[in-house]
Amino acid sequence: MEEKGLAGVESPQPSVEESFGNLPDTNQSDIDFNSNPDPQLFVVQEDGASPVIDDKSDAGSGPITLLGAETYPEGGLEAWLVVFGSFCGLCASLGIMNTIAIFQTYLATHQLSDYSEGTIGWIFSLYTFLCFAGGIYVGPMFDKYGPKWLVSVGSVGIVVSMMLLSICTDYWHFLLAFGVLNGLASSACFTPCFTTIGHYFRERRGMATGIASTGGGVGGVVFPLMLQRLFNQVGYAWAIRILGLVCMVLFIFAMLLVRKRLPPASNASTHPDFRIFKEKAFFLTTCGVFLLELGLFIPLAYISSYAVAQGFSSAFAFQILPILNAASVFGRALPGYWADKIGPFNSNMLSVFLTVVSVLGIWLPVGHTMPGIIIFVILFGFGTGNNISITPVCVGRLCHTQHYGRYYATCYTIVSIACLVGIPIAGTLAEATGGNYWSLIVFTGLTQCLSFSFFAAAKVVSVGWKPQVKF
Known part of the structure; x- marks a missing residue:
């Protein structure tokens, strides 16, 4: 080479x-x-x-x-405790991210009912943007100093954000408390939770990362159901505060258990280095992840609103998101094992293909029916669950473990732009077609088709036209 x-x-x-x-x-x-x-x-x-x-x-x-x-432990008490700590940290941080459809739907019918869906969507787009964009320094800092202070600061920031969110009344309140504070705090927390696992696993990294990332899916199942009941029983303010307290307990485990094992390179720097985009495989992979995330958050943000627009009850609209996230839990855990067998890129491409089928083959033609929307969220949740857990492993395949944080964060800094514009673009498309959701569905499907193409190109650049090769 x-x-x-x-x-x-x-x-x-x-x-x-x-x-x-x-x-x-x-x-x-x-x-x-x-x-x-x-x-x-x-x-x-x-x-x-x-x-x-x-x-x-x-x-x-x-x-x-x-x-x-x-050498890598590939298991043992310390390694699996790190996985458990990462699970807890991701359950709280990504669990909130997987609940944004509930926040979007509730705010659109209560505190922010005077604003359009596209305008409200900017709150959550800014949040997802900062979640990933903040990693541009979080990744290099992790490589050099480890996860302890990053996870601690991020955990405190998320809990404080939830407490402030419970007393928000105006649009700019929500924008600052959730969009800015929660976004930056989440970036400091979940990036180390993903990259730490690479210090303990190599051959079984896909499985270990998949198990840890199920935390985000579990949070995405529990939090919406919990909020749905608490909104009716104790009101909005206390529902959000209870969510914050649950996250605080989870973050305590993350702060105690998430730790790195390998020492940093002696020339490690806390500054980003975009020269790594000179590596063609990494550049193409980043493009694939960009398009993947551009479409990923659209169903997460709009599936509940879509269900209401199709005439389903608000109770069903709130329950459809936990179904999606429950399928995501299996999508994160099970394919991780196969990713170690057939390669993370091969596993990722299969999942992206499944996502395309679910969006263009099911959601678009029959999503307005109850069987159709349920089948869609199950397939979409399973497919994207694997993408979320295996994409970091794909990035790790292209770099040395000591630079895992830098590569992961650099990739997702570019991807954060997709997170910033994806939800507002989808809202604008829906408004441009008179409130009909077919336009954002087609847009979501096209992003996934292009994402598949870039992942395939990254594999070809790395190993050539060899479909059977483990990569």
């Missing part, structure tokens, strides 16, 4: 023998030595190969200090 050096770097390079002494057989062209203290590009190793480490090199003045021939 060849490595293209960074443009304009002419500094003399130390020999392999001078820097490392006697090493196992390693292709020297696979290693880029650079005296620049900034984050470095490096070659993605094939399975079984490992970059080299120099424990004695000075930080910022020697070669890239990546671990060599490191």
